[in-house]
Amino acid sequence: MLIIGISGGSGSGKTSFIRDIKSRFPNGEITLLSQDEYYHPREQQFIDHNGIKNFDLPTSIDLDAFVQDIQKLKSGEIVKRKEYTFNNEKVEAKLLQFNPAKILIVEGLFIFHHEAIRALLDFKIMIYASSAITVIRRIQRDRIERNYPLEDVLYRYEHHVLPAYEQYIEPYIDDVDIVINNNKNYNKALDMFVTYLEVKSSDN
Numbered sequence: 001m002l003i004i005g006i007s008g009g010s011g012s013g014k015t016s017f018i019r020d021i022k023s024r025f026p027n028g029e030i031t032l033l034s035q036d037e038y039y040h041p042r043e044q045q046f047i048d049h050n051g052i053k054n055f056d057l058p059t060s061i062d063l064d065a066f067v068q069d070i071q072k073l074k075s076g077e078i079v080k081r082k083e084y085t086f087n088n089e090k091v092e093a094k095l096l097q098f099n100p101a102k103i104l105i106v107e108g109l110f111i112f113h114h115e116a117i118r119a120l121l122d123f124k125i126m127i128y129a130s131s132a133i134t135v136i137r138r139i140q141r142d143r144i145e146r147n148y149p150l151e152d153v154l155y156r157y158e159h160h161v162l163p164a165y166e167q168y169i170e171p172y173i174d175d176v177d178i179v180i181n182n183n184k185n186y187n188k189a190l191d192m193f194v195t196y197l198e199v200k201s202s203d204n
Contacts, residue, residue, distance in 0.1 A: 001074050002200055003104045003120055005111045007172075008127030009165040010056070010157075011134030011141070013182040014107055017127055017190065021105070024194045029201065031073065031101040035108025038066045039084050048159065056156070056164035058110045066108075067116045069098070074120070076100045102201045109164065112172035124176040125193070126169075129183050131162065 008014050022030050038061045039045075045053040045060055054060065069079045079098040085091040111117045112124060129137075135157050142148040142156075173179060180189040 001100065001102065001104055002197070003070070003074065003106060003122045004197075005118070005121035005124045006105060006107045006127065007109060007111050007125070007169060007176075008182075009129070009131075009134055009169055010109065010161050011137035012127040012129045013137070013186065014127050017180070017182070017186055018105055018107055020190055021194060021197070025103070025197075028099070029101055030103045030105060031098055032105045032107060033066075033070060033073065033079070033098055035061050035063075035066055035110065037081050037084050037096065038062045050155075050159075052152075052155065052159070054156075054160045056109070056160040058113060058168060061108070061110065063110065063114045063117065067114070067120070070104070070106060070117065070120055073098060073100050073104055103197060110168055112175065113168045124178075126173050126176045126179045127182050127186070128173075128179055129181075133183055134161075 006014055006018060018032060022032065039055065040060060040062055042053060045055060046057055048054050069081070072079050077100065081096050081098070083093045083096050085093050106117065106121065111121070112126075118124075135154075138157055138161065139150065139153050142153045143150060148156075178189070178193070180186050
């Protein structure tokens with residue numbers, strides 16, 4: 001199994017990049033495991049000095065369970081986990097099933113910061129976009145997908161998202177194998193990386 005780690009700041013375009021990678025391969029060849037499914041319950045989240053829950057900390061996610069499930073997939077086991085819906089009452093949580101595949105993509109904000117996860121990765125990618133662009137994407141995602149009010153989204157971006165990026169994501173930019181600039185688009189980088197995956201997966 002080839003294990004690919006993809007990280008980047010919130011709103012950098014990780015989800016879109018991964019979606020476009022998967023679209024280039026037949027069903028079953030790539031499995032995606034995202035840290036988003038491993039958040040601790042809301043009542044366990046850290047509360048900041050203004051009484052707002054901070055989901056943008058490594059402690060907000062059950063990283064140990066995340067590591068265990070990566071190892072299970074690597075060993076050929078099936079992983080099942082209940083979907084995390086980010087308190088969106090419009091979404092009914094599903095039981096998700098993750099099957100072992102030739103290529104496993106591990107995605108999340110803190111996958112490079114967590115040493116045990118980083119040690120499992122065969123290839124590391126950082127997706128980059130400027131703060132002006134990421135805040136727009138964050139607003140679009142959180143208002144539509146997670147049912148957060150605009151004022152809440154902007155507060156979290158300033159007080160939680162940016163500090164988390166500077167402390168837990170940006171310091172690892174020199175340690176990754178590829179940095180992909182997504183201020184405009186990532187099309188050329190996508191083509192190159194898909195070719196790489198095709199070659200590596202055929203070798204296996």
